[in-house]
Amino acid sequence: MPLFWLILIVLVIAAVGYMLGRSRALANAGGDSRELHSLPSYYGWNVALKAMVPTFVLLIVWLLVQPLYVNSVISGMIPANVIDDGSSRGLVMAEVRRAANGLDNAVAQGVMDEEFARNARADFTDVSQVLKDAGQIVTTEVTQPVLRAAQRYRIVNATGYQIMSIVAVVLALAGTLFALRETRALFRARNVVELGIHALLVGAASIAVLTTVGILLSLVFNTWEFFKLYPASDFFFGLNWAPSFSGRGGSSDLGVLPLLWGTFYISIVALAVAVPIGLFAAIYLSEYASPRIRSIAKPLLEILAGIPTIVYGLFALLTVGPLLLKVFGNEGLGWMQAGTAVMTAGLVMGIMLIPFVSSLSDDIINAVPQAMRDGSYGLGATQSETIRQVVIPAALPGIVGAILLAASRAIGETMIVVLGAGAAARLSLNPFEAMTTVTAKIVSQLTGDADFASPEALVAFALGMTLFVLTLCLNIIALYIVRKYREQYE
Amino acid sequence: MNDMTVMDSTVEAQRTKMAAQNVNVYYGDTHAIKDVNVEIEDKTVTAFIGPSGCGKSTFLRCLNRMNDTIDICRVTGDILLEGEDIYDKRVDPVQLRAQVGMVFQKPNPFPKSIYDNVAYGPRIHGLAKNKADLDEIVERSLRRGAIWDEVKDRLQSPGTGLSGGQQQRLCIARAVATEPEVLLMDEPCSALDPIATAQVEELIDELRESYSVVIVTHSMQQAARVSQKTAFFHLGNLVEFGPTGQIFTNPEDPRTESYITGRIG
Numbered sequence A: 001m002p003l004f005w006l007i008l009i010v011l012v013i014a015a016v017g018y019m020l021g022r023s024r025a026l027a028n029a030g031g032d033s034r035e036l037h038s039l040p041s042y043y044g045w046n047v048a049l050k051a052m053v054p055t056f057v058l059l060i061v062w063l064l065v066q067p068l069y070v071n072s073v074i075s076g077m078i079p080a081n082v083i084d085d086g087s088s089r090g091l092v093m094a095e096v097r098r099a100a101n102g103l104d105n106a107v108a109q110g111v112m113d114e115e116f117a118r119n120a121r122a123d124f125t126d127v128s129q130v131l132k133d134a135g136q137i138v139t140t141e142v143t144q145p146v147l148r149a150a151q152r153y154r155i156v157n158a159t160g161y162q163i164m165s166i167v168a169v170v171l172a173l174a175g176t177l178f179a180l181r182e183t184r185a186l187f188r189a190r191n192v193v194e195l196g197i198h199a200l201l202v203g204a205a206s207i208a209v210l211t212t213v214g215i216l217l218s219l220v221f222n223t224w225e226f227f228k229l230y231p232a233s234d235f236f237f238g239l240n241w242a243p244s245f246s247g248r249g250g251s252s253d254l255g256v257l258p259l260l261w262g263t264f265y266i267s268i269v270a271l272a273v274a275v276p277i278g279l280f281a282a283i284y285l286s287e288y289a290s291p292r293i294r295s296i297a298k299p300l301l302e303i304l305a306g307i308p309t310i311v312y313g314l315f316a317l318l319t320v321g322p323l324l325l326k327v328f329g330n331e332g333l334g335w336m337q338a339g340t341a342v343m344t345a346g347l348v349m350g351i352m353l354i355p356f357v358s359s360l361s362d363d364i365i366n367a368v369p370q371a372m373r374d375g376s377y378g379l380g381a382t383q384s385e386t387i388r389q390v391v392i393p394a395a396l397p398g399i400v401g402a403i404l405l406a407a408s409r410a411i412g413e414t415m416i417v418v419l420g421a422g423a424a425a426r427l428s429l430n431p432f433e434a435m436t437t438v439t440a441k442i443v444s445q446l447t448g449d450a451d452f453a454s455p456e457a458l459v460a461f462a463l464g465m466t467l468f469v470l471t472l473c474l475n476i477i478a479l480y481i482v483r484k485y486r487e488q489y490e
Numbered sequence B: 001m002n003d004m005t006v007m008d009s010t011v012e013a014q015r016t017k018m019a020a021q022n023v024n025v026y027y028g029d030t031h032a033i034k035d036v037n038v039e040i041e042d043k044t045v046t047a048f049i050g051p052s053g054c055g056k057s058t059f060l061r062c063l064n065r066m067n068d069t070i071d072i073c074r075v076t077g078d079i080l081l082e083g084e085d086i087y088d089k090r091v092d093p094v095q096l097r098a099q100v101g102m103v104f105q106k107p108n109p110f111p112k113s114i115y116d117n118v119a120y121g122p123r124i125h126g127l128a129k130n131k132a133d134l135d136e137i138v139e140r141s142l143r144r145g146a147i148w149d150e151v152k153d154r155l156q157s158p159g160t161g162l163s164g165g166q167q168q169r170l171c172i173a174r175a176v177a178t179e180p181e182v183l184l185m186d187e188p189c190s191a192l193d194p195i196a197t198a199q200v201e202e203l204i205d206e207l208r209e210s211y212s213v214v215i216v217t218h219s220m221q222q223a224a225r226v227s228q229k230t231a232f233f234h235l236g237n238l239v240e241f242g243p244t245g246q247i248f249t250n251p252e253d254p255r256t257e258s259y260i261t262g263r264i265g
């Protein structure tokens, strides 16, 4: 039975349970809803929840566990001599799953009947042909053992799902009956529903937290794997970044410093662009602009924040790079060799960060109490004196926080760097040279057909971890400063 | 109102410092001040009283053009300082506010040190020749603000760390430091406890020797205690203006009488 129908059936059971629970409670109170402990609908929800929640929990767990179980059963079935040299049990299992999938789809398309899919034994070359004709991807000829395993795989899976459907429906019915039995006028249905909602919210929050923890753990474990293959001191203090892919042989230099240098250099150029422009724009918007101008200019500025960074990357590659090359290249000052450079990426990233700095600073400047400004005007200060000597100093901690947040965005930015700064890892002071950053190298280490167990691929996790720790520290400092500043006026 | 001690108002008449003639103020379409004429004398404390929303603050803010900072506010009529119209095009409102200082309802020290708070005005207007000069101005202003003894050992600590009453006296010292001729105070005691209020009132009485002081208050006792002249506002009109003693003991207008006996308000 397809999962969709199963879910529908459970929902229908719950809906019927809702009606029954409601009417049973009312009947128990002699039709007078004032005699009930809770509003009638709560009794209904109590029944519906008890029908649905255990069933859905069971379904989720079952769907997670069954593939693991089936895999272990089937892979035990594959004789060891089937596994070629250079292959592994995992690869053969992947083939089995592909074949089983192919059979499923072939049956669904009607090119093969169920009986044939289950029992075809002698003419397995035929099976491969039928599958290919049906447009199913079969890598090689389906061999006898693989076909057997695939057939077995389908049968075990199908049985599993059948049992699951039956158990689910029974559980839903049992929940309904149990809840109906406890439905009495004085039953505290309202509290039970409250508890259910509480659990729902806790569940959502824990999924979010657990995912974060999961991502973090995978980062940590893979970083650990990497450091088993490559010495940590060489990674952190190495001055050279020259990965060699396993195909070519030879050992790689995986020093992070050139990448960190590129990251910082580009971020600093970006902040040098974004901070003054963003801050001045914020001051203009919050202190000088009339409400009409503000209501037009602020959203316009914030549109900049909505542009996907790949578009900024294109802008860097196709517009800013050639423009800089014209001025600083061989025809001009002769400092620049190609359009991709720290300057190109930094300028464009700075433009990307302007709305970020300006809208945060604008909020912070607006939070400075009007009484401060009045006090200053009342002493005969002009507007710009007031801003320079009272408003900005009062808002400074918050502005610093905003800048740190912008910095952590700059450090994590990828697309602009890939397109605007080039791919050469280099320790150089010349801003017109191509350099690259941690993020861009993570991309290039994982794209292409790398072996995921080699240090050249695993280094991506170590790079990711480094980046994560850096931005985390920046964010913590920034949030601490911003929060501390908020308390000042409360 | 016989329980109120009214000050002896035999203070000799002083020359006119500021004069308002036919002043009207509008906030957009709201007519907040209607045809007000008032003369504010030198070396005198003038109190503005009246029910809340009657336009006391609005009128006070006209006297140093603080209303210029509100977009929708429009002022007509003449306001003269030493006979010169302060709304004249040639007058720089920024310079004017150094002459006509202001203390606000809520103490609003800048988030700077006590010293820098007081030195703010003198620095902006270049009143000090050198550091020693500035030190002296700060000390003199803090003494006039009757807060020197409490803060002389911690001039570098932040002004926001003082108690409410101290903060308000710091704000008064800050206003005094720019050597204004007139000092406007908008309910300077409404955020203070009775002891701090008494200190500030005492201070106001001392300030009268050097300045012309205008104080908005919602407390009639306070007006009676500190002022020599009182103006009663009602719904944007100036109902009655005269010596404080006369307003409180023998008001001419029935509305004034109702207010001071507690029937309006």
Ligand SMILES: Nc1ncnc2c1ncn2[C@@H]1O[C@H](COP(=O)(O)OP(=O)(O)O)[C@@H](O)[C@H]1O
Residues within 6 Å of the ligand: B027, B030, B032, B050, B051, B052, B053, B054, B055, B056, B057, B058, B059, B070
């Ligand atoms: N910034 C402003 N914008 C619009 N209306 C204002 C503003 N300030 C005051 N008003 C209006 O002007 C009138 C007088 O206010 P205000 O001078 O503050 O009274 P008071 O200080 O006597 O309590 C009130 O009706 C008030 O609503």
Ligand SMILES: [Mg+2]
Residues within 6 Å of the ligand: B056, B057, B058
């Ligand atoms: Mg007021």
